[in-house]
Amino acid sequence: MSVLSSVSRAWAEAGEPPALEVRGLFVAYDDRTVLEGVDFRAEAGSLVGIVGPNGAGKSTFLKAVLDLVPRLSGAIRVFGRPLDKRAGLVAYVPQRASLEWDFPITAVEVVAMGLYRRIGWFRPVRKHHLRTALARLERVGLADLADRPVGELSGGQRQRLLLARALAQDARLYLLDEPLAGIDAASERLVLDLFAELRAGGATVVVVHHDLDTVADRFEEVLLLNRRAIAFGPPSRVLTAANLARAYGTPVPVRSWNDRESLAPASSA
Amino acid sequence: MLGDTGPGIGLNTLVVASGAGLLGAGGGVLGTFLLYRRRVMLADAAGHATLPGVVLAFLVGLALFGEGRVPVLLFSGAVLSAASAGLLVETYLRTRRLPEDAATASVLATFYGAGLVLLDYVQALPVGGQAGLERLLLGSAASMLRAEAELLAAGAFVLLVVLALSAKEFRLLCFDPGFADAHGWSSRRLDLLLTGLLLVQIALALPIVGLVLALALVATPPVIARLWVDRLSHMLGLAALVGGFGACAGVFLSALLPRLPTGATVVLVLAALLAASLGTAPRRGWWAVALRRRALRRRSASVGGKR
Amino acid sequence: MIDPSDFLEVDAPVLLSGSLAALACGLLGNFLVLQRRALVVDAVGHAVLPGIVVGFLVTGTTSEAAMFAGALAASVLAVAMIEFLQRAVRIEPGAAIAVVLTSLFALGVVVLERSDARSIHLDVQHALMGSLETVVWLGAEDWSAIFDPERLLRLPSMLVRLLVVTVVVVTVLFALAKEFTMVVFDPAHARSLGIPVRFLSLLFLLLCAVTAVASFQAVGAILTVAMFVCPAATARMFTDRLRVQIALSALVALLAGASGYALAAWAPLLCGFERGFGAAGGIALAAGILQTLAVVFAPRYGILVRRERV
Numbered sequence: 001m002s003v004l005s006s007v008s009r010a011w012a013e014a015g016e017p018p019a020l021e022v023r024g025l026f027v028a029y030d031d032r033t034v035l036e037g038v039d040f041r042a043e044a045g046s047l048v049g050i051v052g053p054n055g056a057g058k059s060t061f062l063k064a065v066l067d068l069v070p071r072l073s074g075a076i077r078v079f080g081r082p083l084d085k086r087a088g089l090v091a092y093v094p095q096r097a098s099l100e101w102d103f104p105i106t107a108v109e110v111v112a113m114g115l116y117r118r119i120g121w122f123r124p125v126r127k128h129h130l131r132t133a134l135a136r137l138e139r140v141g142l143a144d145l146a147d148r149p150v151g152e153l154s155g156g157q158r159q160r161l162l163l164a165r166a167l168a169q170d171a172r173l174y175l176l177d178e179p180l181a182g183i184d185a186a187s188e189r190l191v192l193d194l195f196a197e198l199r200a201g202g203a204t205v206v207v208v209h210h211d212l213d214t215v216a217d218r219f220e221e222v223l224l225l226n227r228r229a230i231a232f233g234p235p236s237r238v239l240t241a242a243n244l245a246r247a248y249g250t251p252v253p254v255r256s257w258n259d260r261e262s263l264a265p266a267s268s269a
Numbered sequence: 270m271l272g273d274t275g276p277g278i279g280l281n282t283l284v285v286a287s288g289a290g291l292l293g294a295g296g297g298v299l300g301t302f303l304l305y306r307r308r309v310m311l312a313d314a315a316g317h318a319t320l321p322g323v324v325l326a327f328l329v330g331l332a333l334f335g336e337g338r339v340p341v342l343l344f345s346g347a348v349l350s351a352a353s354a355g356l357l358v359e360t361y362l363r364t365r366r367l368p369e370d371a372a373t374a375s376v377l378a379t380f381y382g383a384g385l386v387l388l389d390y391v392q393a394l395p396v397g398g399q400a401g402l403e404r405l406l407l408g409s410a411a412s413m414l415r416a417e418a419e420l421l422a423a424g425a426f427v428l429l430v431v432l433a434l435s436a437k438e439f440r441l442l443c444f445d446p447g448f449a450d451a452h453g454w455s456s457r458r459l460d461l462l463l464t465g466l467l468l469v470q471i472a473l474a475l476p477i478v479g480l481v482l483a484l485a486l487v488a489t490p491p492v493i494a495r496l497w498v499d500r501l502s503h504m505l506g507l508a509a510l511v512g513g514f515g516a517c518a519g520v521f522l523s524a525l526l527p528r529l530p531t532g533a534t535v536v537l538v539l540a541a542l543l544a545a546s547l548g549t550a551p552r553r554g555w556w557a558v559a560l561r562r563r564a565l566r567r568r569s570a571s572v573g574g575k576r
Numbered sequence: 577m578i579d580p581s582d583f584l585e586v587d588a589p590v591l592l593s594g595s596l597a598a599l600a601c602g603l604l605g606n607f608l609v610l611q612r613r614a615l616v617v618d619a620v621g622h623a624v625l626p627g628i629v630v631g632f633l634v635t636g637t638t639s640e641a642a643m644f645a646g647a648l649a650a651s652v653l654a655v656a657m658i659e660f661l662q663r664a665v666r667i668e669p670g671a672a673i674a675v676v677l678t679s680l681f682a683l684g685v686v687v688l689e690r691s692d693a694r695s696i697h698l699d700v701q702h703a704l705m706g707s708l709e710t711v712v713w714l715g716a717e718d719w720s721a722i723f724d725p726e727r728l729l730r731l732p733s734m735l736v737r738l739l740v741v742t743v744v745v746v747t748v749l750f751a752l753a754k755e756f757t758m759v760v761f762d763p764a765h766a767r768s769l770g771i772p773v774r775f776l777s778l779l780f781l782l783l784c785a786v787t788a789v790a791s792f793q794a795v796g797a798i799l800t801v802a803m804f805v806c807p808a809a810t811a812r813m814f815t816d817r818l819r820v821q822i823a824l825s826a827l828v829a830l831l832a833g834a835s836g837y838a839l840a841a842w843a844p845l846l847c848g849f850e851r852g853f854g855a856a857g858g859i860a861l862a863a864g865i866l867q868t869l870a871v872v873f874a875p876r877y878g879i880l881v882r883r884e885r886v
Contacts (some may be wrong), residue, residue, distance in 0.1 A: 026569035030663065031561035036569075036633035066768045072569035075711070091766035099762050103367075103610055104818045113758050116769050122751050285688055305642065310615055310670035317798060357868070366812050366877050370670065371614040371805050378802030379864025385705055385799075385857030386840055393849050406704050407685060474807045481622075482682055488674035536682035543675065547664060556663070566873070572582070 001262045017080030019173045019204035020046045027057070027073035034060045037074075041205050042221070044079070044172075047199055049209045049219030049235075053248050056226040058208045062175045066092055076119065078173060088117055091171035093162045093180050101151050107161055108133050108146040114168025136164040156187030163194060165195050167179060173204045181210055192218065197238060212252065215239065271510040281418070285410045286520040288422035289477055289535070292470070293516025295309060295428045297508030297519030298436070298472055300487030300502070301494065302463055305443035309488050311464065314358065314377040315351040315471045316483040320384025320405075322350020323475070324391055326401055337391075337398045340417045343405075344424070347472035353465060354380050408479030408521050417476050424473045439463060440501055475553065477520070478532035486512060489539040494539055495541075496550035584716035587841065589735050590708050594859045597791040597832025599838035600745045602807030603801060603828030604784050608821050609808045611760050615670060616655060617804045619677040620788045621797035623647075623654035625684030625703040627789075633691055635821070640733065644789060654680055659709035695798040706796035711735060734793055741790045747781060749822070756780060757818060795856035806863035807832065813867075813874035828866055836862035 022040040027033070032056040042048045050058050063069045065076055067083050078086040091114070111133035112125050119129055137143050140160035145153065153161060159179055166174055179191055195205050195218075209215060215222055216235040224230040224238050226247040231238040244252040292497025303309050306476035314425040326346025327337035353374050359374035392399050398504045404412055413421075432439075438459055469486065494504045520521035548555050608614055624647040631646020635760050656675055661672035682794070685700055711732045713721075721727040758766040767773045784804075791800045811824035837848060840858025844851070872878055 028562075028565055028569070031558050031565060033565060063764065068764055070769050072566060083786065087770050090768065092765060094762060094764040098764060100610060100760060103761050104812070104816045104821050105757065105761060106817070110761070113762075113765070113769075116754075116758065120755070123754075123756070125754060153817070169769075252468075291679075299664055304667065304671050305669065307668045309668070309674045312676055313618065328704075360879065361809075361871055363770075363866075364813065364871055364877055364882065366875075367809050367871075368609065368612045368614070370612055371609045371809050374614040374618060374801050375805040376810050377618075377865060378798055378805065378860050379867070381798045382802055382857040382860025382864065383667070386853050386861055387858070389718035389853035390844070390849075393844070393851065393853075408698065463736050482678050484674050485682070488678060490670060492661070492665055492671060493665060495667070498629075504656055530685055530689055533682035533685035533689075536678050537686055539683065540679035547661075553665060558664070 006139055007081065008215045016044055017077070018042060019046070019079055020206065021075075021077045021080075022065060023065055023075045025061070025076070026072040027060055027069060027074075029069075030145065034167060035064065036226065036228050038225065040223055040229065040232065042173075042204055044204055045199060045202055047195055047219055048204075048206045049215050049222045050206065050225055051131055051209055051212060051222060053227035053228075056247070057107060059177050059223055060226065062092070062177050062206070068089065069128035088169075089165035089171055090173045090175060091164050091169040093174070093179060096155065096158055096162065097164075098180075101158065103150060105150055106147050106148055107142060107153065108137060110161055111136050111168050112148055117169070119205040133164075133168055133170040136167045138173045139162075139167060154184070159183050160187055160190060163191060167194075171203070172204070174198060176205070176207045178208050178210060179181055180207075212239065212244070275507045281415075282410070282520065283421060283553060284418045284516050285413060285477065286524075288418060288425055289410070289516040289520045290513040291425035291429055292473055293421065293490070293535075294509040294513035295425055296474070296486030296516075297383070297490035297510070297512030298505050299463070299466055300489075301376060301434065301491040301508045301543050302439045302443055302515050303467065303487060304491045304495070305501070306460065308464075309484075310373050311355070311396075312467055312471060312484045314354055314373045315406070315468055316480045317377045317384075318351045318354030318380035319347035319472060319475060320350070320381055322346035322353075323405055324347070324384055324387040324402060325350070327391060327398075330397060331394075333484045335469050337377055337396070338401050338414065340414065340420045343475075344420060344472050347475055348468045350380065351468045351471060352465075355468075360424065404479075405475050406479050406481060407530055408475065408477045408482065410477050410483045410523060410531040413476050421476065423474055426470065428473070431466060435459075435462065435524060439455070443501065443549055444518075458552075477516075478535055482532045482536050485536040486516065489536070489543055492556070493539070493546050496546040496553050511542060549556050581710045581717045585713050587837075588623060588716075589713045589732050589854050590663050590841070591834065593711050593735045593738050594708055594837055595796045595857050596735070596742045597800075598803045598829035598833045598859060598863065600738065600787045600806065601791050601803035603745055603822060604780075604787055605806075605808035606818070606825055607756055607760055608781065608784065608804060608809070608810065611766045612669075614801075614805045615840075616617045616658065617642040617672050617784060617788060618798075618801050619654045619658060619673045620651040620679070620785055621800040622677045622681040623650040623701075623788050624792040625700070626650050626680050626687065626696075627684075629684050629688050629691070633649055633687070634736050637702040647792070648782075648785055650680065650782065651788060655785075656783055666826060689789075691714070703792070703797050706792075706794055706799060708794050710854045711794070712714055723862075726803040734790075737790050738794060744784060745787060748779075752776070753819075753822075760805040795859065799856050799860040802863050803829070803862035804858075810863075810867045810870045812878050813870040818845060820858055822883055828863075832863035832866055833859055835866075836860070 020042040022038060025035050025038040027035040050061060052058055060069060060266055064071050076083050078089055108130055112129050115129050117130060119125060132145055134143060137146050138237050142157060142162050142164065180188055196204055219235060221233060221239045222235045223232045224243055224247050230247045231243045271344045309365045310327050323343050326342045330339040330342045359373045361367050362369060379441050388402060391402065412419045415514065438454050441454060442456055442459045448455045449459065474486055478486060490508040493511050494507035498504055498507055516535050519538045520531060523529040523531040523534040551557060608617060626641045627647035627650025631710055633642045635642040657676045658672045661668055661675060688700060712733050714726055715730055755771060755776055759773050760770060763773050788800055791803055806827040809827040810828045811821045814824060815821050836859030837855045839862055840855045841852035843851055872880055874880060
């Protein structure tokens, strides 16, 4: 893993544009600001976490990056291109809870939604599309449940299902909103392995994450967010007591960094 | 009948107006609790679902007294009918296959359809007084019987008293139903009481506002109040004031001007108050929000300008 | 047996109009129920009244196009107002719907009463009960009328309108079923794929509004709600496949149309009344009875089975 990420780093130095670059992002809902001038940069092939307290604007950040919520100002580039040219490059996994799970649809049909760009307007989903979708379900270990209505899946299974749908998009940048929240250990293991696999294939993964204790183990770079970008960089430098106190407004106990050093990815050391 | 002498304000109009005012105040208080319990549309279902019960009560009246329009009977029919609609909604929800709004909508429309069929049946009967039934659809203070006006005033007064006595418990229910449960007030029972009071409110409102618009008396005043104040106790007071004023004003206006149906007038008075509040309320009004948004845009432009 | 003249002139137009209204509404209802917007249709239906009245007052004619346009505009306005209220006051959708529905309907009633509009064939009664009974196919005395182009031209306009609307609804749903499914199931993901979610939502809303307006003229504001919600809700009790649910809902809608008409129009005649009752109420009642039967007896999700399993 570390070899691969240093390769991608080398590419970055050779002038490949970053997978995602955000400058001066400013977002407001009605008259309430949610993000105030956030800068962010994810190099191609990296695994980046976004952390911060509730209501810090983490989800909004992802949505703004995808043009799902209007920006007051800010420039966004995906692989060096403007947002309207991002088609096919970005896959988005929204928060599990934001979906209408009580819906008469089967798991494999949901995954086929990821093939939308290949199927096209007006055309029906055909057999070979479903076969492709089934292959993606296999990658997340849900092939057995392909014909289940989605309402019958557990939280972890639902998360894996959404990942399979994102995989079906064959994107280069994956934006995931809280994929590790409230899922069982087996699903978590599977999701983390999948991130590694994606990076091995050269993809970039940006993950909104809630658990400070595990950030350092999992991400090589972290954005600490609370309406503004409090800090950005390797976890060991970002998650300092001072930064965390600024982000959360109160001292936050995190396991000491000395325990961490050995766990942190080599590339960030 | 009360309004036989034509447009104008007589003693009878005063009786109706004071009853309507009390009912409007009760509706404001009740509606505020409903708004917090996210159950305003229950009032819509209750309103429409009274129709079959009222028509059946009319038939019962005919059979027992030879007179269909017995206020107490019609009132009871309305309450029972709406209550059974509520039970049907609960039954639909027990399947966990239907969202609450769909369950509410289908019951509302079905009961109303049943009511229309029954209404057609009554109209095909060789008896008089059916015209009074159709009036329940849209309400008309002018054609209210003396007994109906008295029932309205008395009922609305009792409703207000019950609301005042149980306001403390309902406030608890709105803020923290779990806490209410833990302290010995079953939230389920309180919800049931709230629903029961709502049914009474709707049934009382039928003769003046009509079953289609009875909902407005509980729906609009709390929304107006919410634009101006934040605290629940202030909201309750303001909603009661607004509801009482709107209902009174509507009754007087429709008595003074020709061809102004009472129910619709009451609703329009409330709607006008809401429109004015939406424009001018200090923090949530359109004007205030627009000003703040402009300031925000300026700030973001200056922040973004450093690019 | 059935007298062809009676049947074709009186029964068939009403029966068909009611069934088509149920079918068009019922099909759209599948997505509407899943979107949790069943009650929005309630508001849209009530907004038709002021729309028609204002359409009449502005153009000064009773031309159907003017009224249709007014009704459509009012329906869309109602939805916009609901969304505005929800955001501006931060209240639940139900409360916003309640306020908008009553305000617009009251406006329609008052303007209607105060203007000359009520002297023509507009009145509140139609809004509340529909006017299915006014649909007759004059001159269709025998079965050959079905194949006679001249007499077909005299088909009642309401029936023709409902037929056109139904064809449009079926076509659009068939073409865009996949897109609508994605938009309802996960709008954020759909937008991230570049699907024009807002455009599709607006298209769907317009489709609902057009259907609601056409159905309003047949069965009135309130029973339109039953047409939209009951068939989909009934079908939902039987299946977990959207396509199956849509097909089932169409069947249920037609069944409700036919049995409702039989219940209201024919049954009273058999019981010795001189005329039948309103078909619109009958259809809504039939739809509700079918739904209740499904809720109680459906094989897997019905409450009887559910109780046994627990």
